[in-house]
Structures are given as C-alpha cells and as structure tokens.
Amino acid sequence: MGTGERVGWMQSAAELLQEQQAAMATRDVDAFLVSAQRLEHLFGRGLQAFDSPPTPMERAWLRRLTRYQRRHRRTLRTMTEPLLELDALAREVDACVALDCRA
C-alpha cells in the first residue's frame, strides 16, 4: 500500500468514528455496533499493511483513534447497563409473579 492508500485508510477510520459519534448522539445502539465492528475490522488490518512504515504522527493518531473508540464503547456500556439491570430485575419479577413466590 502506498501513501495515498494510507491516507484513504485513515479517512475511512475517521469517517467510521464520526458515524459512531452520530450513533451515540442519536442513541442508536445498532448503528453504533455496526460502525464499531467495521472500525475494529479496519484497525485489525492496521498500518502494517503499508509498503513503508507509518510516521510517528500516524501511529499516535491511530492510538488516539483507538482510545476514543474505547471511550465511546465504555460510554455506551455505561448508558445501557442500568437498562440491562432493569431488564434483569423485570424478568426476575415476572418469574416471581409466575411462580407466585411470596419472599
């Protein structure tokens, strides 16, 4: 891969990150997960695929991008965790009602 391709790779990553941000802003979990998956796939290919080594700035940029993505993932988890707990509690209550438990 040449330098042009590398720039293209970085642009794709930046676009996916923006998609992820937009998904968070609209609280669209499905869209977030799709963009996160694509971003991880892109990162999986990494910068090793290029014919010349990346510059330090490119490496640092990639690290920051990864950091932001991790932060997004964590924020999403924080946002959804109370809902999951509520869901678990509701299922517990449903089961309790079904079993007619009087604890």
Added chain:
Amino acid sequence: MNGALEIALSGMRAAQLGIDISAHNVANANTTGFTRQRLALEAGRGTLSRDALVGGGVAVDHVQRIADRFVDTQIREQVTEQGYYDELAGRLADVEAVLNEASGGGLGQSFADFFSALSDVARQPDNRGIRIAALNTGKNLAARITSTRRQIETIQAENRTALIYAVDEVNAKLDVIAHINSQISGAIKLGVNVSDLQDERNRVVEDLSRMLDSRVSIASDEGQTTVSVNGTSLVIGVNALHLDVDSSGVHLEDTGQTLELEFGTIGAMLEMHTSILPGYLDDIDDLAAAVISEFNTAHQANFGLDGSTGLGFFSGTDGRDIAVNAGLLSDPNKLASSVTGAGGDSGGIDALLALRDKITVGGVTFEEFHESLVASIGSEVSSAEAQGASLDVLLDQLYTRRDSVGSVSLDEEMTNLIKFQQAYNASARIVAMMDELMQAAMNIGR
C-alpha cells in the same frame, strides 16, 4: 403507670441515641469519605390498656447512611477515566523528556550537525581533519539514536515494574473489600450499624476504581458488594480473586483468564506496555533502519581516497545497534567522497547530502520523520493532559453534589442536638411527673 414509664424511657433512649449519632457526625465533619448518619425512628407497637389501644413509645428502626448511590457510581466512572488520563499523561511526559528537543542536543540537532559536517567534506574532500569531524558527527548521530532507544527501554522497564506494584495494590484492595463485606455481613446479622464500614468500603472501592474499570453492585440482602471488571467478578461477597501480570497482560491468578483493562491507571500502564512504548521503539527502529539502508546504498556505490569501494557508512540493523562502520573510523580515507575515484571529486558526498531531501521513511525525509516523532509525543501528552483536566472539572462538580447530600452540616447537627436534648428533657419530665403521680397515689388514704 408502668406503661407510661416504659414509653418515657423509650423516648429517653431514642433521644440519647440521636445525640450520640449527632456527636459522631460532628466529630467526623472533617473526615474524608465520611457520610453523615441519621436516626430513623418508628412508633413502638401499641398495647391494649383498659379497652383502648395505647402507643408503645418509640423504637429505633435503623441508622441511615445519607448517601446517593447514583452519584457514587458516577464518581467511580469518572475517577477511572481520570486515573487513566493522569497516569497516561505522566508516563508520556517521561517519553517526551527523552525525545525533547527544547533542551538542545537532541536527535534533530544531530541530523543537522551530520549533514553540516558532510557539507564541509564536500567543500574540501581531501581534508583529513574535516573527514574525521564528519565521521564523528555520524558517530554522534548513531549514538543519539541508540541512547534514545535505550532510554525508552528504561521507561518501558520502569512501567513494567510500576504495573507489577499496581497489580499487587489491586489484590490488597480486593482483599480489603472482601474483608469489609464479611464484617458488614456479620454486623447486619447482629443488627449493628454498618454505616462506617460502608463508608470505609466506599473509599476502598473508589481507590480501586482509579486503578481499573471496576463495576460495583451491592446485594440488598446482606449488604455485600460484588466488584467486577468487564463482567468478571473479582470480589463476590467475602471471597476475593487475585490478579497476576506478565508480559502479555493482566490475568486472573487462578484461571489465567486475561482481563481487558482499558481504563484506570493500570489500563494506562498496559497501553504504554503493549502499544505506546513499542510504537515509539518501532519509530526509532524504522528511522535507524532507513538511515542505515539509504546511507549504505549511497556510500557503497562510491570511492574513498584510497580507492576503496563497496563499504557501508553505517553498521547494524536498527536503533539497537546502529553505529558508524568501524572501517571508516579507523581509516577516514575510506569515506567514499568520490564518484570516479579521483581526488578532489566530492560527488560521493553530494550523494550522501542528497539524502537530506529524499523521501526515505514513511513517505517523508529523515528529519521530517524525526519532527513527526517529536510532534506526536507532544500531541499525545497535551491530549492526555487536556482530557485529564476536563475530568477534574467534572469530578469537582460530582464531589460537590455528593457533599451536598452526604457531608456533615454543623448547623443541622446543632439543631438536631437541641431537638434531641429537648426530647430527652421532655421524656425525663414525664418520668418525674409519673413519680409525682405515684407519690400522690401512695399518699391516698394516709
């Protein structure tokens, strides 16, 4: 009459306990992490007395700890990120100090000196002293590259040691949480107030949150805390698991399961260990390898003053072992300054000088690559510092919110003290009045 005495006595006991709790609150007004407590009372069960249901005085329901669990959770969330960014900024600053050009004499200056010395050779290719000076600046450049790499390796070793200590600290905290869980569980069974133990546990959990991204849930039945990281429970009730660290990351000591620790101080150390420091070492190696390859290719094609050719300018493969070819250092005439082999010809040096503007590594020149190295560490440090600073502001707000709920208000405690004192006096007055009534009853018929 005895019933009334018992009722008055329950009021005196409750008031006494209220005074004790207020005194405890006042005494801990400046204790870090202390959460104010409040006495929760309930009406005592009534009894039938002469066909009428009479109240049974007052009973102590429990001692309530005035805390907002939601704010505590938010604080833990933010403390984890703050721990991560603070640690990252500190460790990156160490790398920045190594790569820093501000103090002069850095790698950028070594490149400039080297090319400047080669220019001198190009002007007087037959001058032995100038040749020696040029080779020495090449030697300085190689030494600067290897020393920069070594310093980053030292930071890597220090980071590894810090990581081991941090994991030990986490293990100790997990043990403390499990121990407090056990104490709380026992105290609840005995009906003892557990507020202070909960405060202590909260402090330890918050310290732990600074180190790793822990999630905390509290079982309502026995008040025990479960601490988990990415879905893996580390403390369940009175049992704590331990972590272990090796070159591949942090694992559970028992099962060897790897934990993905992305935040907290440990997350930062792991990122330094697995990604950032190897990245900077790769940068230096890429630069060194390109310098060796490009200079050797140009040098090998030309001739020294003694007619020698095919010699590389540098030896080694990357930043670990780059050095000026020992053959050149022992005989400066072997420096390939000529394209034709004739004296006075500086074509060979011109070929070396042309490398200054050649795109050689990562799509840029040597010096641009190095500038990129310096700029990248600068931007990483400032980014981490900025993130940390923004979290400081957020955390200050959260601490204020927590304090507004749970911190001790001396005014309120003084009011409570007066209230309980009056309640005690009133109950004592009832006892005195009952005494008078009894005296009066006993005097009937005398």
